[in-house]
Structures are given as structure tokens and as C-alpha cells.
Amino acid sequence: QSALTQPASVSGSPGQSITISCTGTSSDVGGHKYVSWYQQHPGKAPKLMISQISNRPSGISSRFSGSKSGNTASLAISGLQAEDEADYHCSSYSSAGTPVVFGGGTKLTVL
Amino acid sequence: QVQLVQSGAEVKKPGASVKVSCKASGYTFTSPDINWVRQATGQGLEWMGWINPNSGNTGYAQKFQGRVTMTRNTAINTAYMELSSLTSEDTAVYYCARVGPSNKWPDFDYWGQGTLVTVSP
Numbered sequence: 333q334s335a336l337t338q339p340a341s342v343s344g345s346p347g348q349s350i351t352i353s354c355t356g357t358s359s360d361v362g363g364h365k366y367v368s369w370y371q372q373h374p375g376k377a378p379k380l381m382i383s384q385i386s387n388r389p390s391g392i393s394s395r396f397s398g399s400k401s402g403n404t405a406s407l408a409i410s411g412l413q414a415e416d417e418a419d420y421h422c423s424s425y426s427s428a429g430t431p432v433v434f435g436g437g438t439k440l441t442v443l
Numbered sequence: 444q445v446q447l448v449q450s451g452a453e454v455k456k457p458g459a460s461v462k463v464s465c466k467a468s469g470y471t472f473t474s475p476d477i478n479w480v481r482q483a484t485g486q487g488l489e490w491m492g493w494i495n496p497n498s499g500n501t502g503y504a505q506k507f508q509g510r511v512t513m514t515r516n517t518a519i520n521t522a523y524m525e526l527s528s529l530t531s532e533d534t535a536v537y538y539c540a541r542v543g544p545s546n547k548w549p550d551f552d553y554w555g556q557g558t559l560v561t562v563s564p
Contacts, residue, residue, distance in 0.1 A: 334487045366547050366548060366549065366550075368549045368550055368551070370488075370551075377538055377554035377555065377556055377557055378480075378488065378538070378540075378551075378554055379554075380543070380550065380551060380552050383543065383545065383550040384545065384547070384550070389543070389552060421487060421488050423488070423549040424549065425547070425548045425549060429505060430490060430504045430505060430506070431490075431502070431548055432478070432490035432548045432549045433490070434480075434487050434488040434489065434490065434549075435487060436486070436487040437486075437487045437488070
């Protein structure tokens with residue numbers, strides 16, 4: 333059982349927008365700004381898409397954006413493209429116990 | 444360019460140990476921490492611990508305390524993760540990942556390709 337809660341799956345059609353949620357507690361997601369999102373294609377290593385809630389690393393499309401409200405962080409993807417189909421994992425620093433916690437991952441299907 | 448290249452797949456028997464390597468190139472090895480993350484098939488990511496390649500200081504997730512050892516060899520820019528007393532629950536892909544320029548968890552900007560460890564009688 334993962335420390336952070338994500339929906340198991342989301343889907344959308346090309347060109348549409350989707351949002352993936354990541355719910356934690358005041359000890360992790362709600363307690364500071366260190367929340368990241370990773371994209372993972374089958375058989376590949378995770379790729380950092382968003383850091384510190386809403387920062388995009390160099391080379392990451394502006395179609396990806398992050399936000400946070402209370403104990404829930406969100407990843408939004410606009411203008412869905414076929415190559416966005418992947419698993420998405422959220423991660424947070426935690427001040428309680430293990431310092432890095434992950435969500436269970438969300439499978440994004442582009443219809 | 445920054446690269447983390449891991450050792451190949453391993454098959455181990457229950458009770459054995461496994462040591463996975465992670466060779467860094469394209470940056471100053473001693474600067475950012477290296478973390479280890481694992482992923483069982485069809486499951487989420489699980490953080491195992493970190494090592495500071497400069498000092499050799501380490502920190503481990505409580506779940507793995509007493510069973511995991513992270514080391515490094517600065518002469519060959521390589522970090523290692525050794526896990527002992529293996530059980531079938533340890534069957535997973537193991538990744539090394541570098542902390543990014545923010546030097547903050549969980550900003551892992553480069554990852555190794557992963558090493559599959561299979562524990563089977």
C-alpha cells in the first residue's frame with residue numbers, strides 16, 4: 333500500500349485535457365513544496381516531469397503543469413497526445429518516517 | 444551528457460544477497476546524492492535510501508534497515524546497492540537516481556536504466 337493515493341487509471345481523447353490527483357497528509361504533500369511527478373513508459377525508467385509542485389525541468393512540454401491544494405497535488409496535461417500514454421507517479425518529501433514517499437501510480441490511456 | 448548505467452539482471456535464491464552497481468558519467472560524481480528506488484512488477488515506486496558519493500554518508504528507509512548497504516567507489520564513479528536475506532518479495536526492478544540541481548528530495552533528474560532482480564528457489 334502506497335503512502336500517497338492516486339487513481340489507478342484515467343483516460344482522455346487526443347487534444348483533451350486530464351488531471352491526475354495525488355492525496356497525502358500534512359506530513360508530506362500538504363506540509364511543504366517538495367512534490368514531484370514522474371512519467372514512466374513500459375519497460376523504461378521514470379522521467380521527471382514536474383518538481384517542487386509546479387516547476388518544469390528543461391525540455392518538458394508546457395502542456396504539463398502541476399499544482400497543489402491542501403493535502404492534494406495535481407498533474408494536468410493539456411492537448412493530450414498519443415505519446416502521453418504512460419504511467420504517472422507522484423512523489424513527496426515526508427517529515428514522518430521515510431523521507432521520500434510515492435503514490436501507487438496512475439495509468440493514462442489516450443483513447 | 445549525464446548517464447547512469449546499471450549492471451545487468453540477476454537471479455538469486457532466497458536467503459542470498461545481491462549487489463547492483465550504478466556507473467555515473469557526464470558530471471561530477473561526488474556532487475549530487477544517489478538514491479535507490481525499486482519497483483515490483485505492476486506496482487508503484489518504493490524509495491530505499493541514499494548515499495552521498497563525496498562523504499559516503501548514507502540513509503536508509505526503515506523497511507530496509509539492517510538488510511541494505513549502499514556504498515560507492517569514487518575512483519570509478521560507481522555507486523552500489525547490496526540487499527541481503529532476499530525473499531520473493533524482493534523481486535523487482537531496482538533503479539539508481541541522481542538528485543537534481545535543487546538538491547532536494549524527491550527531485551530525481553536522471554535515472555539508471557534499471558536492474559531486474561529475480562528471487563526464485
